[in-house]
Amino acid sequence: MGKFKFGVNLWGAEDRADWVAKCLRAEALGFDVISVPDHLGPGRNAPFPALTMAAAVTQRPRVGTLVSNVPFYNLALFAREVATTAKMTGDRLDLGLGSGHMKSEFDDAGLPWTPAKERIAHLAKSLDHLRGHFDDEGITPPPLLIAGNSDGVLSLAAREADIAGFAGLRQAPGKPPGTFQLDDAERMDERVAFFRSHANGRDPELNMLVQQVVVTEDRRAAAESWREEVQDQDGLDVETLLETPQLLFGTVDEIVRQLEERRERYGFSYITVFQPMLETFAPVVKELSGQ
Template sequence: MGKFKFGISFRGVTDRAEWTAKCRRAEELGYDVITVPDHLGPGRPAPFPALVAAAAVTERPRVGTLVSNVPFYNLALFARDVASTDALTGGRLDLGLGSGHMKSEFDDAGLPWRKAAERIDYLVEGLDELKTRLADEGGLPRLLIAGNSDGVLRLAAEHADIAGFAGLRQDRGKPPGTFVLDNAEAMDERVRFFRSLAGDREVEYNMLVQRVVVTEDRRAAAAEWHADTDERSVENRSVENTDELLDAPQLLLGTVDEIVQQLVDRRERYGFSYITVFEAMLETFAPVVAELRGR
């Protein structure tokens, strides 16, 4: 069980000055990793140029994709981009890989939308291609593989330096990208499954936190999340009740001291020592980072 490490997921970019300012602010607040997702849409950053820029204006944080949507890419060109980004960031790249989940983005890009098993197969091909093409360029960078399915977790157990958990699963019968938030027991099962495959391999466990609310009233914050997510028909939908939400490892609700204790307890229960929060929570989560750094 490792010491705590903290990441921030920056989801948008407007211009160089704004990007530089928030990357430097993340470093100042003590975050250890600056990450970007891989999505289409206005203001969404192209991951690799954004990471090179982030590394150029900071000194300490690692940079990474959380995660690269591998089925978006021609694998040879993807390997070239990875190699250049790793070199230009001074070896600070954590390469996150995933199999994709938003059909609307594939449609927007004019790319075929394949079944989950086929997307995972392409992820396997991508990993093999990366290993082959980067063999003469220093090998793979530090590798994060994130997902919730058996197939992706199996791949992570075999190859990843970091296993990424978000605790979200596709809601059956709903449009792609409609997610159910796993409760604590479901997360127990996913982590147990992963550990059964990883064996004695030393793997870091990452949790992508969906919301942080610093409050004196945890129950009210959980109820607000429940109401908010239930009202959005094609976005994240919550677990079934407020009590389950209070125990869900994807949510951090309470005073700073309560959140600190939640993270300590969840590291013990699940192994989550690398915690990533979204951009909107950069400042809100900073007091927790300050309390737990080095512990």
């Protein structure tokens, strides 16, 4: 069971000064990793330039994609981007890879939306391509994070990744692509067990991408509010939500205990929160850093 490590997924910035301020604030609050998602839309940063800047203005945190949407890319050009970023960040890069899950973004980019099996195959192919490029350039490969929820992505992560990323979201059956349901605690047990069954004795670090953090004296009210906000699309009752590992509701002490319990249960020692939770989650980082 590893020591806790904490990351923040920064979505974007108004300008250079805003981005620098966010990165410096994350470092000052004790976060270990600054990551950037790979999404299209207003205010979204291109990941690799943003990460290069993040590494340039900070001293301690690692930087990484969470995650690169590999089917967006020509693999030769992608390998060049990754290798250059690895060099420009002083080997502080963690390379996060995924198979893509938002059909609307592929539509916006004018790219074909292929079946999940084909997107996962493209992801798997990228690993050999990247490793070959690193060898040609004489670059030490950055730590590899592979994130997803499907059997195909989790089995690939179990075989290949240094870090396996869990978001606990799955495509809602019968709904348009990009409509997600939240895995409850028991489903997460099953996903982690599936992952471990394919790891062949390997013990990668496990990352949990937390969907919501609310510091409050009333955990039940916070869970109910979240349930209303997402319009109860998962049909999960409040008691179930309170035990769901992707949600953190309670006082700082209660959230600390939740994370300790979930590390013991699932092995999640690397915890990432989204940009809006940066300040809210900071007291928890302070309590658990290095433990």
